[in-house]
Amino acid sequence: MGTIIWTTIGAVLTLSVYSFLYKDNPFYKFAEHLVVGISAGYYLVIYYFNFIQPNVVAPVFLLRFGDEVIGFGSSTWWLALIPGLLGLLLYTRFFPKVGWIGRWSLGIYVGGYAGLSLSPTMQARVLNQISANALPLTSVTNVFLIVGLLGTLTYFFFSMKHKGVLGVMARVGIVFLMVGFGASFGYTVMSRVSLLIGRVGFLLQDWLHLL
Amino acid sequence: MVRVFHILLVSSALIMLTAGSVQAQETALPGDTASDVLDTVPPGPPCSLTVRDYLENSDFGDKIEIEWGLSPDDGSGAGDVTGYVLRRSLAEGEVGEKLDEITNGTTRYIDESVEPGTEYYYSLEAYDGANSSEPVLAGPVAGRANMFQWSRLPVLVLMVVFFAMVAWFTAAAGKGAKLFVRRIPGLNAIEEAVGRATEMGRPVLYVPGIGEIDNIMTIASLNILSHVAKITARYDTPLIVPTARAVVMSAAEEVVKQAYAEVGNPDAYNPDNIRYLSDAQFAFAGAVNGIMLREKPAANLYMGAFWAESLLLAETGFEAGAIQVAGTAMVSQLPFFVTACDFTLMGEELYAASAYLSREPKLLGGLKGSDWMKVVSIALIAAGIIARAVGLESFVAWFQTQ
Numbered sequence: 001m002g003t004i005i006w007t008t009i010g011a012v013l014t015l016s017v018y019s020f021l022y023k024d025n026p027f028y029k030f031a032e033h034l035v036v037g038i039s040a041g042y043y044l045v046i047y048y049f050n051f052i053q054p055n056v057v058a059p060v061f062l063l064r065f066g067d068e069v070i071g072f073g074s075s076t077w078w079l080a081l082i083p084g085l086l087g088l089l090l091y092t093r094f095f096p097k098v099g100w101i102g103r104w105s106l107g108i109y110v111g112g113y114a115g116l117s118l119s120p121t122m123q124a125r126v127l128n129q130i131s132a133n134a135l136p137l138t139s140v141t142n143v144f145l146i147v148g149l150l151g152t153l154t155y156f157f158f159s160m161k162h163k164g165v166l167g168v169m170a171r172v173g174i175v176f177l178m179v180g181f182g183a184s185f186g187y188t189v190m191s192r193v194s195l196l197i198g199r200v201g202f203l204l205q206d207w208l209h210l211l
Numbered sequence: 212m213v214r215v216f217h218i219l220l221v222s223s224a225l226i227m228l229t230a231g232s233v234q235a236q237e238t239a240l241p242g243d244t245a246s247d248v249l250d251t252v253p254p255g256p257p258c259s260l261t262v263r264d265y266l267e268n269s270d271f272g273d274k275i276e277i278e279w280g281l282s283p284d285d286g287s288g289a290g291d292v293t294g295y296v297l298r299r300s301l302a303e304g305e306v307g308e309k310l311d312e313i314t315n316g317t318t319r320y321i322d323e324s325v326e327p328g329t330e331y332y333y334s335l336e337a338y339d340g341a342n343s344s345e346p347v348l349a350g351p352v353a354g355r356a357n358m359f360q361w362s363r364l365p366v367l368v369l370m371v372v373f374f375a376m377v378a379w380f381t382a383a384a385g386k387g388a389k390l391f392v393r394r395i396p397g398l399n400a401i402e403e404a405v406g407r408a409t410e411m412g413r414p415v416l417y418v419p420g421i422g423e424i425d426n427i428m429t430i431a432s433l434n435i436l437s438h439v440a441k442i443t444a445r446y447d448t449p450l451i452v453p454t455a456r457a458v459v460m461s462a463a464e465e466v467v468k469q470a471y472a473e474v475g476n477p478d479a480y481n482p483d484n485i486r487y488l489s490d491a492q493f494a495f496a497g498a499v500n501g502i503m504l505r506e507k508p509a510a511n512l513y514m515g516a517f518w519a520e521s522l523l524l525a526e527t528g529f530e531a532g533a534i535q536v537a538g539t540a541m542v543s544q545l546p547f548f549v550t551a552c553d554f555t556l557m558g559e560e561l562y563a564a565s566a567y568l569s570r571e572p573k574l575l576g577g578l579k580g581s582d583w584m585k586v587v588s589i590a591l592i593a594a595g596i597i598a599r600a601v602g603l604e605s606f607v608a609w610f611q612t613q
Contacts (some may be wrong), residue, residue: 017497024504032497039491093461106424106462113425122373123366130588131610134595146596153589156559158392158567159582177557178549185546192522 011207014199056084148176253342254284254292260335260349265321272327272356277320282337282344285315291339297322298334298346306334306346325354365610369587376583381576390575392567397536400554401435404510404534405442414449414484415439416508418524420515420539421455421495424462427562428540432515433459433466434565434574435538439512440470444479452485453502455495460487496520500527513537513552514561517544525551538564 016031059080086105093099133149135142151173154166162170205211258280265274277297285292292315299322300307310333313320325331332350336343384390408415417439419432436452443450452467454460464485471480488498500523503511511528513521513535521537521544528535529551537548538556548555556564559581566574591610598606 020500024501029501032494032501035491035494036489036498039489039494043490090458090461093464102461103465106458106465109458110424110430114427114430117427118370119363119366122370123363126369126584126588127365127610130591130595131607133592134599134607134610136599137596146592149592150589153585157582157585158395158559158563159579160391161393180542181546181549184543185550188543188546 007207011203014203052087056080056087060084147172151176250291250339250341252289254337254339254344255282255288256344257282257295257335257337257347260333260347262331262333262349262352264352264355266357270354270357270360272354273323273325275322275325275331275333275352275354277322277333277335277349279318279335279347281316281318284339285337289339292337293340294338296336296338296343298336300332300334301330303332303350304348305332307332327354327356329353369584372587373580373584377576377580379576380579381572384572384575384579390579392563392575392578395556395560395564395567397538397554397556397560398564398567400534400536401439401512402442404512404536404553405439405446405448407534408509409446409448411509413507413509414451415443415510415512416499416502416506416528416533417450417452417512417514418499419452419454419459419463420513420517421492421520422459422516423456424458426516428516429459431562431565432538433462434569434571435512435514435561436463437466437470438568440467441474444471444474444476447476447479449481450484451502451506451508453488453495453499454486455488455490455492457487460485492518492520493523496523499524503527503531503533507531509533511535513539513548514556515539517541517548519544522547522551528552 013031013034016027019025020028059077086108089105090102092101133146135146137143137146151169151171153173154169155162155173155177157166157170160166201211260277260279262275262277264272265276279295282288282292282295284290294315295313295317297310297313297320298307299310310322310324311320322331322333330351330353332348333352334346334348336346338344380390405415417436419436420426420429422429424430440450442448450467452463454463464482467485468477468480468482471477489495502508503524504527511524511533513524514537517524517539518541521539521541525535525537525548535552536554536556537552538561539545539548540558540561542558545555545557549557562581563578566578595607595610598604
């Protein structure tokens with residue numbers, strides 16, 4: 001009985017979302033507000049238990065989960081106070097006079113991540129690309145790849161106008177890009193159609209038992 | 212008397228026979244099998260055991276080097292050592308769990324399964340197929356990351372080259388040098404779109420993607436948002452910014468508020484228009500679709516990191532009749548924006564737009580630096596092709612970092 005009820009709720013919500021294809025309507029609004037509200041609550045719980053609880057609460061306060069005592073045992077528990085404090089500073093935005101303090105947290109967060117990602121980005125997106133594309137010009141495929149690469153790089157060169165040889169190379173690059181986009185578009189549309197088939201299968205098989 | 216002598220004679224014979232049997236066992240020929248000769252003598256233990264952090268090459272502290280002296284029965288003596296058993300434990304005195312079996316004649320082993328900084332104890336026994344020697348113990352030892360990882364030298368070299376160029380161009384821009392950046396067609400479209408929304412008396416919708424604030428696309432998007440907010444502040448056009456991340460919402464609030472203040476129209480800033488909707492991808496997409504249909508923005512600008520929601524947003528905006536300009540470096544989503552939007556900033560154009568609009572020396576320096584980095588990359592690829600042609604594979608291998 002429970003299964004039937006939940007399947008029916010799922011089917012009604014699915015149809016409510018699909019009703020958007022006709023036009024905006026109360027059913028779609030209901031489904032939209034429901035999923036936005038539920039996801040807000042869901043992510044609040046997820047963020048607390050996955051991030052705040054293990055990274056801030058547990059190291060700083062003594063907590064007991066069943067027989068397991070966690071927190072306060074680490075000699076570096078005080079380190080957790082630093083990100084905790086930076087997180088709290090974000091809430092200064094509610095107090096206009098000291099709201100600027102919250103920018104410190106944002107600055108540290110953005111700057112720290114940017115610094116950490118520099119080396120892997122240089123390695124993955126520049127060095128590995130260089131070694132992978134230094135191909136021997138012994139086959140048509142290799143020549144094709146290198147021409148496409150040079151053309152695409154030229155298209156994304158912003159320091160000169162795309163005229164003359166540079167213009168020709170950039171045009172070659174955009175052709176390669178569009179061919180790539182077309183292939184990617186077709187591939188993704190096929191995968192979306194398979195999602196639609198899955199949903200129609202749910203309605204006809206799991207809900208209506210017609211298949 | 213004769214009886215006693217007889218007993219002694221029989222006893223002596225039995226003792227001699229037993230001794231002969233033992234000697235026969237100990238001098239078993241190599242052809243003898245275990246079924247007919249039982250080896251009960253364990254081999255001698257390894258002469259020494261040394262453990263240390265692996266230092267010969269760059270590592271992350273996840274390797275420990277173990278060296279030992281061969282057992283006296285390995286290659287000499289009884290010559291019956293068939294291998295060694297290496298064990299590892301976390302406590303001193305414990306023999307620990309078996310880590311590996313190593314063939315005879317070997318004197319070195321690299322343990323590549325250690326946790327950096329954790330102290331380990333090792334033990335090594337020689338074995339001959341039937342018996343194991345006494346274990347030789349060593350430790351504690353912990354793996355430490357090398358100060359310099361030589362395998363990543365190419366990364367350092369290119370980073371230095373890149374940053375030198377960025378620093379040079381940034382300094383030049385700071386001194387007022389006019390650094391040329393070609394106009395990107397999609398940028399004109401942004402101003403046209405905002406102008407159209409103003410004429411129609413409808414709001415502008417700016418979606419900064421669903422990436423976190425640490426995503427470089429989100430940061431570039433916030434720079435473009437600043438430019439858009441200045442235009443809307445000047446025209447007094449409502450600007451709606453739905454966000455999927457709380458921190459992005461905070462940053463967007465700051466950016467829009469500051470832009471309105473810079474233009475001299477701070478009263479037009481409406482904090483309710485900078486909205487957090489949901490972290491859930493499709494809940495966010497559904498809610499933005501609802502805004503498009505209910506608040507009817509005349510211009511939809513999608514700038515930042517997008518995933519599968521890109522087509523849902525762009526298609527709904529298209530159906531709603533809004534002029535749409537998108538910009539993302541997500542290669543997998545570009546086809547959808549190219550198809551459903553009027554203009555699209557592709558890949559690096561998003562970052563270039565950010566620099567072009569702000570004319571901020573640091574952003575211009577970054578853009579020019581990355582431009583000339585492309586020239587360096589093309590030169591290195593060309594050099595790599597030539598090197599391969601003449602058989603200098605080591606040149607290309609130098610770039611293959613771990």
